[in-house]
Amino acid sequence: MTQILNIKNLKTHYQSEEGVVKAVDGISFTIGENQVFGLAGESGCGKSTLIRTIMRLIPKSASVSADQLQFKGKDLLSLSDVSFRKNILWQNISLVPQSAMNALNPVYRVGDQCTEAILAHTDLNKAEASNVVERLFDVVGLQAGLMKAYPHEFSGGMRQRAMIAMSLVLRPELVIMDEPTTGLDVLVQERILRNLKEIRQKSKNSLSILLITHDISVIAEMSDRIGIMYAGKLMETANSMDLFNEPYHPYTLGLKNAFPSIKSLDRELISIPGSPPNLTRNISGCLFYERCPFSIDICQEKPPQETLVAKDHIVQCHRIEDVEKFRKLAGEKETWQFSK
Amino acid sequence: MRLSAITEFFSFQFKTIKRSRFGIFGAMILIFFGIIAIFAPLIAPHELWESLRDSSGKLAILRQPCLEFPMGTTAMGRDILSQMILATRTTVIIGLTSGLVSVFIGANIGLFAGYYGGKLDEVFMRLTDIVYGMPFLPFLIVLISLFGRNIWFVIIAICCIIWRTSARVIRAQVLSIRQRQYIQAAKARGCSDLRIIFGHIMPNILPLLLLYTAFNIAWSVLAEAGASFLGFSDPNNITWGGMLYNLWISGKIRTAWWWFASPSICIILFVSALVFISRAYEEVANPRLRQR
DSSP: OOEEEEEEEEEEEEEETTEEEEEEEEEEEEEETTOEEEEEOOTTSSHHHHHHHHHTOSOTTSEEEOSEEEETTEESTTSOHHHIIIIIBTTTEEEEOSSGGGOSOTTSOHHHHHHHHHHHHSOOOHHHHHHHHHHHHHHTTOOGGGGGSOGGGSOHHHHHHHHHHHHHTTOOSEEEEESTTTTSOHHHHHHHHHHHHHHHHHOSSOOEEEEEESOHHHHHHHOSEEEEEETTEEEEEEEHHHHHHSOOSHHHHHHHHTSOOSSOTTOOOOOOOSOOOOTTSOOOSOTTGGGOTTOOHHHHHSOOOEEEEETTEEEEOSOGGGHHHHHHHHTSGGGGOOOO | OHHHHHHHHHHHHHHHHHTSHHHHHHHHHHHHHHHHHHTHHHHOOSOTTOOOBOTTSOBOOSOOSOSSSTTOBOTTSOBHHHHHHHHHHHHHHHHHHHHHHHHHHHHHHHHHHHHHOHHHHHHHHHHHHHHHTSOHHHHHHHHHHHHOSOHHHHHHHHHHHHHHHHHHHHHHHHHHHTTSHHHHHHHHTTOOHHIIIIIIIGGGGHHHHHHHHHHHHHHHHHHHHHHHHTTOSOTTSOOHHHHHHHHHHHTOTTTOHHHHHHHHHHHHHHHHHHHHHHHHHHHHHOGGGGGO
């Protein structure tokens, strides 16, 4: 399978007054052709910084380094800003931004905003461009007449779908979706997710999606492969089925507990105590140490390495051997009631 | 397409102004002055500097308004109505030119300073601070005494000074707009900086731009009248302020009421018409005003 996006050891550090904030600290993953990669994690774990780094939308003060940052084998880091903007952005990698509700310029008609990218990047004329947009509006379930409307006339779900249509106008091979369903009611969420699946089925070329959300259920529904992010690091990366059936990392186990399951509705939800560590602190061991019920001394001393535990299943944890025991214990409330 | 954009723009202006009664009043006054300014040489009954004689052949000096001289005459026997009509033209030219040019300068400085921030912002804003420290009249006097009395130097002097307010206000607005999600989205779409500045930020501050255009025109008319009254006007082009200056040096300011009434009333009408219109734009820029 050809790789669309290949990231190895990506780091984004911000310089702040309290010290260096390691917002993204050594992340590696790949996205294959036609694959949906779901990235989940708590707020503030660096998800948005990660995609902004990929799309070069972070402030210049941030320092970015990576062993590899490739799009279809092409190195992105060595590209100049101008050629990145002209050749990669939107044509190859497009974005459905977080809170797409406010991502439409209020003074332009929605259709005009969608055609803008086509007119700027290709030779198509206005009529051809609006044909493209009209077709995509149809795909996401918006009437063609709505192209003439202004953003304030749209509901939240309609705006979200307009943003998705806009992200597809140039047939990019990778669409990054930053929380595409946050703030929408479940019916609209469902419709948007269904739209997305249809789009992927209908699309002739490969369409990979990097889906970012803190909603585990959305990830479970959509993704082929999932990465669990915590404090700027990828704790566990695996194919969806494996991650839900055989999770290895205690954080993943905890996350699973924190979401209601439709199979056992009477189950009490258990949350993970504490909050993510301050990213300016220099932590020598595992970043999850303070909130982990299964930690031992080594967890505090040495950062865990990425370990391949099964096929395509990568985990950063010292205690992989005892995972069977943890899976049993993690379902009990008492396990998570501890203090360090 | 272009044409429809232009008609759309003007119908928006019309709708905005129509919304407030003061706006309609202001627009009517402005249109009136505009027509006079355009056709001034055609409608003025007499030459600008012509000394007139009445039907009996006597020099018509300091006549009160009457049938023959509807606005009276000056101490040199010149027709005030003709002077008023031609002065309207000069005033409108000065007001429009310096108003538009100053907003153009101020808007660009505000947009670039606000959008790029950092060093460019620092340089532009310190420049604005320096201009804020410059008093208008002494600056004009220096300029005129260096280059001579000419209406273009008056315009240049006005433009050099009044862009400062618009630059500051527009920068402040740009600072807030550039943080909005849709600007980020435009960046992600691969828009260049210039496209973002003029295509995405500027349309959002358009009401503010129009408001400051109206303000700046009003301010330049006032500034010009003040400068002319002090004797810094172009001797070849009469303005309302210049008429008052002529009255002042003739020493008849206490007795010839018709001589100072007409230019003063015109200055008041013109400036307040612009303020009324800017008020109508302000209601777009600041919707809270509408409730009053």
